[in-house]
Amino acid sequence: MENKTNYIIEEPTVTLSMHPKKFAMWLFIVTVVMIFASLTSAYIVRQAEGNWFEFQLPPIFYINSGIILLSSFTMHWAYLSAKKNNLEMVKLGVGLTTFLGLAFVVAQYFAWGELVKIDVFFVGNPSGSFLYVLTGLHAAHLISGVIFLIVVLFATFNYKVHSKNLTQIEMCTTYWHFLDGLWLYLFLFLSLNN
Numbered sequence: 001m002e003n004k005t006n007y008i009i010e011e012p013t014v015t016l017s018m019h020p021k022k023f024a025m026w027l028f029i030v031t032v033v034m035i036f037a038s039l040t041s042a043y044i045v046r047q048a049e050g051n052w053f054e055f056q057l058p059p060i061f062y063i064n065s066g067i068i069l070l071s072s073f074t075m076h077w078a079y080l081s082a083k084k085n086n087l088e089m090v091k092l093g094v095g096l097t098t099f100l101g102l103a104f105v106v107a108q109y110f111a112w113g114e115l116v117k118i119d120v121f122f123v124g125n126p127s128g129s130f131l132y133v134l135t136g137l138h139a140a141h142l143i144s145g146v147i148f149l150i151v152v153l154f155a156t157f158n159y160k161v162h163s164k165n166l167t168q169i170e171m172c173t174t175y176w177h178f179l180d181g182l183w184l185y186l187f188l189f190l191s192l193n194n
Helices: 020-048 060-083 087-117 126-157 167-192
Strands: none
Touching: 020 126, 020 167, 060 087, 060 167, 087 126, 087 167, 126 167
């Protein structure tokens, strides 16, 4: 009589994993989303209470929106170039994105000057205070994005960004697109609620 033993072979389960730095970046993005969601919610609540100075956003805000949209295209172009090992185009794309990011910050400074010309100040009516806080906080995050771009640019010049090593440029691209999307949200929010 044959002894037949049934063996159960367990298949390894596939775990969902993410690079620890990417995970940390996503946690950071979630916290930034929560900060801006709470600020825009507070904006709506405070606006409903009255004593709200209404004004139109100066035209430079539209220019800023164009600058940041263009920077999203140059960043994505740099990322696609990295996937194809076209390092010269990566350098150009990241360099252009860095320039456009700095141009946005400078233009934002001039936008605040335009707000002062129409009597919208940081101190005084809450509508101005909210506008400066929202745009200033976004500018601070954008400066962190520009620093990240500079780090990626140096890594590219040192041949550390290529199709076999995309983590850094993937993270930078994700963060930059997030900042662009955040600005578009703020711009639309402020345009519709002023």
